[in-house]
Amino acid sequence: xxxxxxxxxxxxxxxxxxxxxxxxxxxxxxxxxxxxxxxxxxxxxxxxxxxxxxxxxxxxxxxxxxxxxxxxxxxxxxxxxxxxxxxxxxxxxxxxxxxxxxxxxxxxxxxxxxxxxxxxxxxxxxxxxxxxxxxxxxxxxxxxxxxxxxxxxxxxxxxxxxxxxxxxxxxxxxxxxxxxxxxxxxxxxxxxxxxxxxxxxxxxxxxxxxxxxxxxxxxxxxxxxxxxxxxxxxxxxxxxxxxxxxxxxxxxxxxxxxxxxxxxxxxxxxxxxxxxxxxxxxxxxxxxxxxxxxxxxxxxxxxxxxxxxxxxxxxxxxxxxxxxxxxxxxxxxxxxxxxxxxxxxxxxxxxxxxxxxxxxxxxxxxxxxxxxxxxxxxxxxxxxxxxxxxxxxxxxxxxxxxxxxxxxxxxxxxxxxxxxxxxxxxxxxxxxxxxxxxxxxxxxxxxxxxxxxxxxxxxxxxxxxxxxxxxxxxxxxxxxxxxxxxxxxxxxxxxx
Amino acid sequence: xxxxxxxxxxxxxxxxxxxxxxxxxxxxxxxxxxxxxxxxxxxxxxxxxxxxxxxxxxxxxxxxxxxxxxxxxxxxxxxxxxxxxxxxxxxxxxxxxxxxxxxxxxxxxxxxxxxxxxxxxxxxxxxxxxxxxxxxxxxxxxxxxxxxxxxxxxxxxxxxxxxxxxxxxxxxxxxxxxxxxxxxxxxxxxxxxxxxxxxxxxxxxxxxxxxxxxxxxxxxxxxxxxxxxxxxxxxxxxxxxxxxxxxxxxxxxxxxxxxxxxxxxxxxxxxxxxxxxxxxxxxxxxxxxxxxxxxxxxxxxxxxxxxxxxxxxxxxxxxxxxxxxxxxxxxxxxxxxxxxxxxxxxxxxxxxxxxxxxxxxxxxxxxxxxxxxxxxxxxxxxxxxxxxxxxxxxxxxxxxxxxxxxxxxxxxxxxxxxxxxxxxxxxxxxxxxxxxxxxxxxxxxxxxxxxxxxxxxxxxxxxxxxxxxxxxxxxxxxxxxxxxxxxxxxxxxxxx
Numbered sequence: 006x007x008x009x010x011x012x013x014x015x016x017x018x019x020x021x022x023x024x025x026x027x028x029x030x031x032x033x034x035x036x037x038x039x040x041x042x043x044x045x046x047x048x049x050x051x052x053x054x055x056x057x058x059x060x061x062x063x064x065x066x067x068x069x070x071x072x073x074x075x076x077x078x079x080x081x082x083x084x085x086x087x088x089x090x091x092x093x094x095x096x097x098x099x100x101x102x103x104x105x106x107x108x109x110x111x112x113x114x115x116x117x118x119x120x121x122x123x124x125x126x127x128x129x130x131x132x133x134x135x136x137x138x139x140x141x142x143x144x145x146x147x148x149x150x151x152x153x154x155x156x157x158x159x160x161x162x163x164x165x166x167x168x169x170x171x172x173x174x175x176x177x178x179x180x181x182x183x184x185x186x187x188x189x190x191x192x193x194x195x196x197x198x199x200x201x202x203x204x205x206x207x208x209x210x211x212x213x214x215x216x217x218x219x220x221x222x223x224x225x226x227x228x229x230x231x232x233x234x235x236x237x238x239x240x241x242x243x244x245x246x247x248x249x250x251x252x253x254x255x256x257x258x259x260x261x262x263x264x265x266x267x268x269x270x271x272x273x274x275x276x277x278x279x280x281x282x283x284x285x286x287x288x289x290x291x292x293x294x295x296x297x298x299x300x301x302x303x304x305x306x307x308x309x310x311x312x313x314x315x316x317x318x319x320x321x322x323x324x325x326x327x328x329x330x331x332x333x334x335x336x337x338x339x340x341x342x343x344x345x346x347x348x349x350x351x352x353x354x355x356x357x358x359x360x361x362x363x364x365x366x367x368x369x370x371x372x373x374x375x376x377x378x379x380x381x382x383x384x385x386x387x388x389x390x391x392x393x394x395x396x397x398x399x400x401x402x403x404x405x406x407x408x409x410x411x412x413x414x415x416x417x418x419x420x421x422x423x424x425x426x427x428x429x430x431x432x433x434x435x436x437x438x439x440x441x442x443x444x445x446x447x448x449x450x451x452x453x454x455x456x457x458x459x460x461x462x463x464x465x466x467x468x469x470x471x472x473x474x475x476x477x478x479x480x481x482x483x484x485x486x487x488x489x490x491x492x493x494x495x496x497x498x499x500x501x
Numbered sequence: 502x503x504x505x506x507x508x509x510x511x512x513x514x515x516x517x518x519x520x521x522x523x524x525x526x527x528x529x530x531x532x533x534x535x536x537x538x539x540x541x542x543x544x545x546x547x548x549x550x551x552x553x554x555x556x557x558x559x560x561x562x563x564x565x566x567x568x569x570x571x572x573x574x575x576x577x578x579x580x581x582x583x584x585x586x587x588x589x590x591x592x593x594x595x596x597x598x599x600x601x602x603x604x605x606x607x608x609x610x611x612x613x614x615x616x617x618x619x620x621x622x623x624x625x626x627x628x629x630x631x632x633x634x635x636x637x638x639x640x641x642x643x644x645x646x647x648x649x650x651x652x653x654x655x656x657x658x659x660x661x662x663x664x665x666x667x668x669x670x671x672x673x674x675x676x677x678x679x680x681x682x683x684x685x686x687x688x689x690x691x692x693x694x695x696x697x698x699x700x701x702x703x704x705x706x707x708x709x710x711x712x713x714x715x716x717x718x719x720x721x722x723x724x725x726x727x728x729x730x731x732x733x734x735x736x737x738x739x740x741x742x743x744x745x746x747x748x749x750x751x752x753x754x755x756x757x758x759x760x761x762x763x764x765x766x767x768x769x770x771x772x773x774x775x776x777x778x779x780x781x782x783x784x785x786x787x788x789x790x791x792x793x794x795x796x797x798x799x800x801x802x803x804x805x806x807x808x809x810x811x812x813x814x815x816x817x818x819x820x821x822x823x824x825x826x827x828x829x830x831x832x833x834x835x836x837x838x839x840x841x842x843x844x845x846x847x848x849x850x851x852x853x854x855x856x857x858x859x860x861x862x863x864x865x866x867x868x869x870x871x872x873x874x875x876x877x878x879x880x881x882x883x884x885x886x887x888x889x890x891x892x893x894x895x896x897x898x899x900x901x902x903x904x905x906x907x908x909x910x911x912x913x914x915x916x917x918x919x920x921x922x923x924x925x926x927x928x929x930x931x932x933x934x935x936x937x938x939x940x941x942x943x944x945x946x947x948x949x950x951x952x953x954x955x956x957x958x959x960x961x962x963x964x965x966x967x968x969x970x971x972x973x974x975x976x977x978x979x980x981x982x983x984x985x986x987x988x989x990x991x992x993x994x995x996x997x
Binding site: 060063064066067068071072073074075076077079084085086108110179296318321322325326329330331333334335336337342343344368 | 556559560562563564567568569570571572573575580581582604606675792814817818821822825826827829830831832833838839840864
């Protein structure tokens with residue numbers, strides 16, 4: 006892995022001085038084209054061993070390029086707001102929008118490597134982190150991002166030499182800390198872990214570029230040239246490469262028209278008296294659960310999807326009226342804003358991921374990708390096909406961070422929907438009115454049924470299962486939802 | 502102040518049950534119209550004494566209204582990310598966009614009152630906080646926001662009674678904390694401070710609505726009706742009310758065409774040799790200063806404005822190349838995004854206010870309001886007129902929080918600009934190219950001179966002075982900027 010980066014690469018001053026002016030000019034030009042086109046973001050990771058020039062490289066790139074369109078992020082200790090969310094949240098909030106470059110000093114690899122070398126985590130945990138990192142990078146490149154990963158390497162002898170040189174010079178002495186020397190002592194352990202990390206995560210989409218860090222001129226020139234070439238290559242591709250839209254086989258051919266939704270007994274009912282008893286019971290329970298001391302250590306994310314007029318709003322209100330307003334937030338998902346469109350699909354959901362002790366209710370959600378966007382062809386087939394995987398990954402990150410992910414699909418029959426549409430057209434509540442879009446969606450009932458079936462098959466996981474709610478009877482639906490929510494929270498609270 | 506709120510207001514159950522359904526329906530309708538029009542944001546503050554039903558009121562409003570378009574914010578202890586920025590930052594980040602309601606439990610009054618009652622702050626500091634609060638509210642209403650401030654009051658006897666009632670009921674017992682009883686013991690002290698706060702901050706734009714909190718039905722109905730009436734009244738106004746555009750007198754009539762810019766000696770120069778010596782000196786100094794331990798407790802905000810082609814970019818690069826890339830960020834100010842346009846003018850600058858130990862460089866800034874927006878008539882005269890005041894207020898909040906605010910105006914002569922425009926038209930750097938807009942701006946040279954003169958007169962304050970930089974000679978300008986920046990940081994570091 007590191008063989009070529011221990012050969013003693015060097016660039017003499019004359020060559021360097023001759024090449025740099027042109028390289029800078031071309032980098033600036035490429036950056037300008039990137040900003041002008043604003044078609045994809047660029048993510049540059051700078052990793053490597055201590056003393057190999059990571060900080061210097063980042064500084065140099067800031068000097069060479071236009072720092073107005075370059076955001077540098079040093080991923081040191083997370084803040085308390087970051088600690089209260091899944092690990093990847095801090096990277097999501099730092100992602101560059103299309104047309105910009107995000108330069109990361111330290112990345113999603115830093116802590117997994119460090120924790121492994123220090124013996125804090127086991128090998129299996131490291132492997133999990135690497136799988137997460139790979140999935141994140143796959144998602145980012147699928148969304149069009151250009152990822153360039155640099156690893157600055159030094160042989161053991163060279164690391165010692167570099168640290169000593171830096172320490173001698175009064176101008177660079179501050180750069181060498183006690184920790185650097187401690188890390189140096191663990192050089193061999195680092196080497197083993199680094200080697201394994203690089204091997205596992207050097208993918209076709211985002212390969213590692215290992216560069217020998219000993220000679221600053223060689224290192225700088227190489228980094229600059231790699232970036233320039235990657236930018237130029239990508240800018241030349243007229244459009245974001247999309248895999249061909251057709252897949253070999255349909256997800257599951259619908260031969261007998263049987264569908265998971267058809268298996269629901271929509272006739273289930275709850276009479277008013279029973280409803281009121283149960284409502285008080287489960288709202289009381291929810292109120293108690295969210296006030297338990299242990300609730301401060303967990304997070305709840307509730308997703309509401311369902312047919313139009315299936316009663317999402319009413320069900321959400323039965324939850325919120327039991328929870329203190331300081332603890333919950335309802336996030337209605339509408340068309341993405343301009344800033345959201347400049348980011349990967351899941352960004353606009355990540356930004357609402359709550360802190361500990363909070364409940365966030367999504368009124369429609371990331372599942373729009375595999376429902377409306379699929380049916381209406383707002384995105385390509387490959388986009389919604391990969392979404393199943395990305396969504397499962399997103400939710401598993403939430404769950405790992407002790408988030409209760411509860412997902413409700415509110416199902417009503419086609420006849421019941423018609424009845425409700427007609428009823429709503431006569432009532433006074435403006436915000437309840439049926440729009441033309443609602444009628445258009447209704448025309449695509451069968452397409453939606455197919456999409457819902459695939460969604461449930463592919464995203465109902467053990468850690469974040471779908472709850473299908475028979476919602477022809479509102480009372481029945483509301484109690485089923487409250488009860489499920491209580492059970493899931495209770496189960497999580499018992500875990501500690 | 503509180504007389505009418507100690508009369509023992511009550512609403513009987515029959516009246517309440519009769520009025521609520523209609524009130525809820527009308528509130529929902531008004532909220533729907535608000536979201537549809539999306540012309541202004543609504544900010545509702547809920548303050549008052551312990552036990553008067555603040556939390557219940559917030560919960561009730563969430564139940565009555567559509568919580569999807571209602572964001573509730575409990576302003577408890579600030580997070581570490583909030584602590585590292587001026588106090589108001591946490592409110593700015595929580596402001597609702599146009600069309601939405603932000604419901605604040607606790608507000609910019611909470612901590613000033615508490616700190617005063619507990620004797621942590623002096624009267625003068627309380628007064629300062631109140632002035633800041635008033636200025637914030639004035640700015641928000643000038644920007645079109647509807648602010649409704651509720652104060653829920655209880656007489657001393659009634660507070661004791663309510664706390665006891667809440668404590669007796671097992672369902673509400675958790676609500677009464679030890680702190681509530683401690684606060685009760687200080688009732689008289691609270692009364693004095695509260696009275697004074699309400700008196701000072703009950704303005705024409707945002708008056709306090711004091712409501713007796715003892716009877717939940719009376720309290721709830723009153724709160725609901727006040728909100729409904731305020732919403733309806735405001736929605737009925739076809740457009741955001743703008744004060745008439747003309748002012749009584751011009752800021753300073755330009756009789757002799759003398760202008761602060763004309764007093765600059767643009768012929769000042771620095772030869773290359775001297776420049777290189779000085780550059781090394783001040784870049785070295787800046788590098789040292791930003792690495793001092795004390796720098797972790799301060800923040801630097803540098804603003805760059807100037808004529809087109811005056812050399813802002815080059816000057817910024819001379820700063821950034823001396824500072825570690827992990828510590829600084831350059832924020833280029835372009836047209837606002839959709840999310841930014843839905844917020845008050847200064848929101849898009851507040852969101853970039855850095856944490857401690859960081860340097861943020863604005864390439865163009867909030868001064869756009871009194872420069873390009875004034876000259877091009879992108880905003881009304883009253884908008885840019887009040888901006889001077891709002892900007893001074895913004896900067897003084899930064900300075901209070903130990904932020905070094907350095908503002909540079911880079912001035913070149915009209916002839917020098919022409920020379921540079923022509924030179925740029927022949928060079929290869931795309932991002933340096935002169936656009937049609939640059940030529941158009943040049944045609945308005947005199948209008949800009951007037952606007953710059955007013956800007957300097959009105960916003961060059963002792964705490965955040967403008968530095969006018971003679972920039973016909975780039976070397977001279979760069980050194981002056983670096984030197985000024987070093988001096989200002991040094992002065993701030995010496996303060997502690």
